[in-house]
Amino acid sequence: MTVHNQLEIKSIISDKQIITHFQPLISIRKKSVLGVEALSRSIYENEIIPPDILFKAAAKENLTVELDRLCREKAFENFARSFPTGEDQLLFFNLNTSILKTPLVGSGHIVNFVKYYGINPKNVVIEIIESDTDDILALQRFIELYRGFGFLIALDDVGAGCSNLDRIIITKPDIIKFDRALISGIHNFFYKQEICRALINLSRKIGALVVAEGVEEEREVITCLDLGVDILQGYYFMKPMTITDDRNLRILNQRIEGIVEKFKSYKLKKIDFERNRRIYFEQLLEDARNDLSALKAEEMNALLSKVAECPSVECIYVLDNAGIQVSETVCNQRELNRNAIFYPAKRGTDHSLRDFYYLLSSNEQEFYFSDPYISMASGSLTITGSARMQNQPLILCIDFIYD
Structure with missing residues (x-):
């Protein structure tokens, strides 16, 4: 016992x-x-x-x-x-x-x-x-x-x-x-x-x-x-x-000071990483927008497929000025979850209540990036970037992988 x-x-x-x-x-x-x-x-x-x-x-x-x-x-x-x-x-x-x-x-x-x-x-x-x-x-x-x-x-x-x-x-x-x-x-x-x-x-x-x-x-x-x-x-x-106990207090204070410095270093690295990632996403979004703006609507699908091959891209699609999707959702060729919950949005889907549409429209911004969220196309962590097309009443949206 x-x-x-x-x-x-x-x-x-x-x-x-x-x-x-x-x-x-x-x-x-x-x-x-x-x-x-x-x-x-x-x-x-x-x-x-x-x-x-x-x-x-x-x-x-x-x-x-x-x-x-x-x-x-x-x-x-x-x-x-x-x-x-x-x-x-x-x-x-x-x-x-x-x-x-x-x-x-x-x-x-x-x-x-x-x-x-x-x-x-x-x-x-x-x-x-x-x-x-x-x-x-x-x-x-x-x-x-x-x-x-x-x-x-x-x-x-x-x-x-x-x-x-x-x-x-x-x-x-x-x-x-x-x-x-x-x-x-x-x-x-x-x-x-x-x-x-x-x-x-x-x-x-x-x-x-x-x-x-x-x-x-x-x-x-x-x-x-x-x-x-x-x-x-x-x-x-x-x-x-x-x-x-004095020894315990010294050890504790050293541990506190140490983590303060490590957290400062972490935040600076994170800020730098996020800045560079944002620049990369903006550049990719801008390049795709500029290329698409020169094309007719029926010519866009080929370029959408090309952009979707980028490792950082999960999906790409186009909206009209009312927030209605006018293209198919073109996805990266990696395997997606396809079931009743996770699936890419289809042509005709209304995105007018999504922040990447209404905040871009209401604030007349050139670019907009959402907060990270779980993608309905794959169940993965993503962010959406949106940009107004030049010379066309359309909005380009790209879902970026946000691992």
Whole structure:
């Protein structure tokens, strides 16, 4: 039988055998530690016992409330000791929302603890996993009560499991924490990037900060920063430990300074790359437009096919001034997905509501380039460039591959 199976959870609680490790939350733009998350552990027979094992043991003995309160008390005690009053640091701690039965809401333990240890409630962030409770009304009452005391509310584990957007409506969070499941390998997955980008844009609209939790690789950090994440947390910067140790702080500061310089370098290279790619796309679009402008409508298909052979081009087609497609969509010869969802637009398709038509028309621009999107011709990431034809009331459109 393992030590985990032999846990004397009653003794752990009665003897207050809970230790607190801190993991920093980093603002790269401010080059500083904004706060720490308190993570509870226990040591039993010389083995560190993680919180999930502790709470499973407590649940079996109907001691979840007692363990949860002990973890909070130790978190406040150790935070007050590590960060004396006056230091502008945030303390993040997890609330086990499964204990939020109506009689317990507003019991005052959290408020009493912060008063006892001299911690300003405005420096305390209560992390909530809404899916852990089936009593939504009790959760809402709890949030309203503690927000009234000045506490901040964070919605934890966004992007994990069966996350629902209605959690944001229920909690109205000050901070949204992206789960490791969403952050892991984000540099390699366009869909993860776009989900994060959408949630970040939403967070800006509702006035919430975004934390990327569980960053472990440099490329994950760079991508999160590029997407607009406010705060970073994870093993890349520091594992949960005694953060006030001078050596740990030096290592952490070096890591922060290092990633600042790497992100600057990345952004400069990206700007240069995007500029050169835009110049290349514009030149290709302009050359094709000029060549097509000299041709009659019935002569265009041959040139469209020639342009479509360019490795950077996915599709090419022509619209009239009303946004109606007047040519077939000529595609690169590489294999396209052909099914009920992804297929090239046909002659006669109305593109008048597409940005590459109406923004080019309304602003009288010479060229227009869309934001990256998933092509309906192939399911690949593309952008569309459009340009007015010379001497003809037509618009040339090219879908460029945007890998």
